[in-house]
Amino acid sequence: MIDHIGLQVSGYERSREFYRKVLAPLGGVLVMEVTAAQTGDGDHAGFGVQGVPNFWIGTSSNGMATGPVHIAFVAPNRAAVDDFFLIALAAGAKDNGPPGLRPHYHEHYYGAFVLDPDGHNIEAVCHRPE
Structure with a gap:
């Protein structure tokens, strides 16, 4: 039923590296990134297993982690x-x-x-x- 979920983060690079490290023991890797220019909002990183990004983090245009x-x-x-x-x-x-x-x-x-x-x-x- 659920394809993927995404969370807003306040520091893209910091959070991307955090999740890269903590998801590794679970088999999760950085599968892809999309830029603010591509999304029309913020930068986003998709993590997953077997090449499928089903957990995403990203910044919003307002730079807030809450939302x-x-x-x-x-x-x-x-x-x-x-x-x-x-x-x-x-x-x-x-x-x-x-x-x-x-x-x-x-x-x-x-x-x-x-x-x-x-x-x-x-x-x-x-x-x-x-």
Whole structure:
């Protein structure tokens, strides 16, 4: 059900190195990084096992470590991502990124983002090429 989760950090490099060290005994490694220029917000680092980044840290444009949590749910296909987005908006969520490809993550990354009633960044994502 959960694809990945993300936390905001106040010091990107410091936190990236901290998690690089503490996740190593658990088999976790730094899988990828995306820049503020790519995300439109802050720098982000994705950690995981077997090449799949499912724990993310990142800075926000305001530089604060406190703030909304990011949770992404697995969608079985792109139509489900589209439905998630429309239903979430109808249920009172705010648009935080309409359905679409996010090739800076990988070529088939298709996601949609909404802010829930408490301001948490909730995403539905499909990794399939359909």
